[in-house]
Amino acid sequence: MAFKHIKYPSTGEKITVQDGRLHVPDQPIVGYVEGDGIGPDITRACLRVWDAAVEQAYGGTRKIHWCELFMGEKAAEIYEGNYFPDETLEALKDLIVSIKGPLTTPVGGGFRSLNVALRQELDLYACVRPVRYYAGVPSPMVHPELVDVVIFRENTEDVYSGIEYKAGTPENAKVAKFLREEMGAEFFEGAGLGIKPVSAFGTKRLVRKAIQYAIDHKKDSVTLVHKGNIMKFTEGAFRNWGYEVARDEFGDVTITEDELYSVYGGVQPEGKIVIKDRIADIIFQLLQLRPAEFSVLATLNLNGDYLSDSAAAHVGGVGIAPGANIADFVAVFEATHGTAPKYAGLDKVNPGSLLLSGVMMLEYMGWQEAADLINSGLTKVIADKTVTYDFARQMEGATEVKTSEFGDLIIAKIRGETAALVKEAAARRAQVEAEKSKLGDERAADPTQAQKASGRIPHTVSDIMHKVVSISGEATVNTAMHIMREKRISSIIVEPDASGQWGIMTQTDVVKKIVNANRSPARVKVSEITTRPLVIAPMDLSLHEASGKMIEAHVRRVVVGKDGVPVGIVSDMDLFRTVEEFGWGTDA
Ligand SMILES: NC(=O)C1=CN([C@@H]2O[C@H](COP(=O)(O)OP(=O)(O)OC[C@H]3O[C@@H](n4cnc5c(N)ncnc54)[C@H](OP(=O)(O)O)[C@@H]3O)[C@@H](O)[C@H]2O)C=CC1
Numbered sequence: 001m002a003f004k005h006i007k008y009p010s011t012g013e014k015i016t017v018q019d020g021r022l023h024v025p026d027q028p029i030v031g032y033v034e035g036d037g038i039g040p041d042i043t044r045a046c047l048r049v050w051d052a053a054v055e056q057a058y059g060g061t062r063k064i065h066w067c068e069l070f071m072g073e074k075a076a077e078i079y080e081g082n083y084f085p086d087e088t089l090e091a092l093k094d095l096i097v098s099i100k101g102p103l104t105t106p107v108g109g110g111f112r113s114l115n116v117a118l119r120q121e122l123d124l125y126a127c128v129r130p131v132r133y134y135a136g137v138p139s140p141m142v143h144p145e146l147v148d149v150v151i152f153r154e155n156t157e158d159v160y161s162g163i164e165y166k167a168g169t170p171e172n173a174k175v176a177k178f179l180r181e182e183m184g185a186e187f188f189e190g191a192g193l194g195i196k197p198v199s200a201f202g203t204k205r206l207v208r209k210a211i212q213y214a215i216d217h218k219k220d221s222v223t224l225v226h227k228g229n230i231m232k233f234t235e236g237a238f239r240n241w242g243y244e245v246a247r248d249e250f251g252d253v254t255i256t257e258d259e260l261y262s263v264y265g266g267v268q269p270e271g272k273i274v275i276k277d278r279i280a281d282i283i284f285q286l287l288q289l290r291p292a293e294f295s296v297l298a299t300l301n302l303n304g305d306y307l308s309d310s311a312a313a314h315v316g317g318v319g320i321a322p323g324a325n326i327a328d329f330v331a332v333f334e335a336t337h338g339t340a341p342k343y344a345g346l347d348k349v350n351p352g353s354l355l356l357s358g359v360m361m362l363e364y365m366g367w368q369e370a371a372d373l374i375n376s377g378l379t380k381v382i383a384d385k386t387v388t389y390d391f392a393r394q395m396e397g398a399t400e401v402k403t404s405e406f407g408d409l410i411i412a413k414i415r416g417e418t419a420a421l422v423k424e425a426a427a428r429r430a431q432v433e434a435e436k437s438k439l440g441d442e443r444a445a446d447p448t449q450a451q452k453a454s455g456r457i458p459h460t461v462s463d464i465m466h467k468v469v470s471i472s473g474e475a476t477v478n479t480a481m482h483i484m485r486e487k488r489i490s491s492i493i494v495e496p497d498a499s500g501q502w503g504i505m506t507q508t509d510v511v512k513k514i515v516n517a518n519r520s521p522a523r524v525k526v527s528e529i530t531t532r533p534l535v536i537a538p539m540d541l542s543l544h545e546a547s548g549k550m551i552e553a554h555v556r557r558v559v560v561g562k563d564g565v566p567v568g569i570v571s572d573m574d575l576f577r578t579v580e581e582f583g584w585g586t587d588a
């Protein structure tokens, strides 16, 4: 699709899916949507922090190439009233990984939620919202550190499906008539009507992802949250289908809470995840009073929406509540909160929620080092009590900073904290490199001695060969002789001639073809006394085989090569020395 307003950066590569896995190049193109309300404030700050963390973690070898995509009010301005242009949808699919700011949805009328539309159009069926405590964050809980749950909220079904009939419309009248007359339903005249589809397919793929996450992250339980006592065939079915997936697809690694007591006497067996369920209303109390009992929660769409904002409040509020909308590969990361319009453009709110959504994104891309830097930078800034208004109003002795300043402080921590470590690691790397290069030089100069020092016994020609020295056939024999004397070598490799053949010139050639023939080495070209073609032995030729070759061909050396190019040379003297140093045969 040719884009009208979206411009992919000219540098960077697209993230792809290869052999069923996400393939993230070192210079990936990642999409971002600024969002409405406070969106531009937090996005601006976060882009700088993400870039700084990636730069710091990978020293410039990795970099995100951002591509702005348009949704919401900014899109409506650019695309003549279109809040969700087709090309944005196309690019989100094409780029696979993107991050977005919040988008406004009018209440009680107007256009449909862009966020919900996005999730449905891209079938981003799992809304993943981790809720955990960052040390120093103000919290109303006595033990907020015990909160560490990941909410897997079904993201495409339930009452968010948009099957609603406004009171007073012909559609509403038609549905009401059907329900009353055909289904025997009873409800007040003039009621607005909504339908709540919950399918086995939608439930199972969500619960499957939640259980897989629990396995991958060594979590001890998955709790199915539902209001199945009231909505038996939707929420009750969600619970039943959830247990079904656990039993049918993860039977070897899961047990039910019933089994935990009836079979295992309450002692959770090593390596088993407990699948349990709780009714939706009581889970709000339980998460406050007994948070340690929960780790992964699988919820329907509406319950998960409520629960994620509420749980966020236990650990500092929605200002620090990250999230992601994930399909099998395509993912759009986003803050849990909305557009907070009263703060729009004030550079005031907490960018933490979007920032941590970016941390989830970096983890999804496999860039854990950059993610860790942000986590630790954020923790340190909070520990310094330099925080945005939402934390400052709950923290004694805090200094309130702006959104952008909060970002700057995190960047400073990321750079400062790692500067020393990076310097130290670079020095360590340089030391190792220097040591390696010294050992390499020693090996090349005296392979036998180097192996003796390292405890290795040589077996093949590559174990004892010396690096070849080569010369052009156009050089004079005089020049070649100077090099051989200087390097203390008895032969020199001659570069390929016009027909591509390598050659060799030895001390014996000089004795026979120069001295004995009464020729001046200054006037004879190397090519004139070179032996071609050169027989090149493979690197894994054994020392025994090498001796055989020398005897058979009446030569005193074997040239060793790779892909037809000579790389080393082994002489009869090298064999002699090796045997003298290491022994040979059965008594070696
Ligand atoms: N995914 C999305 O794009 C979402 C979009 N929305 C949309 O956002 C709009 C506004 O919704 P609303 O219900 O007011 O909810 P919001 O989440 O936008 O704001 C509610 C309150 O939460 C606090 N808050 C929100 N974000 C931050 C932040 N970054 N830092 C600190 N505090 C924050 C503020 O509290 P305080 O007043 O105490 O300072 C704010 O007034 C609606 O149109 C809604 O549909 C809502 C949720 C998600």
Ligand SMILES: O=C(O)CCC(=O)C(=O)O
Binding pocket: 103, 104, 105, 113, 114, 115, 116, 305, 336
């Ligand atoms: O789409 C919206 O405007 C609200 C969505 C929401 O609250 C959420 O996803 O948590």
Ligand SMILES: [Mg+2]
Binding pocket: 305, 306, 309, 336
């Ligand atoms: Mg919400």
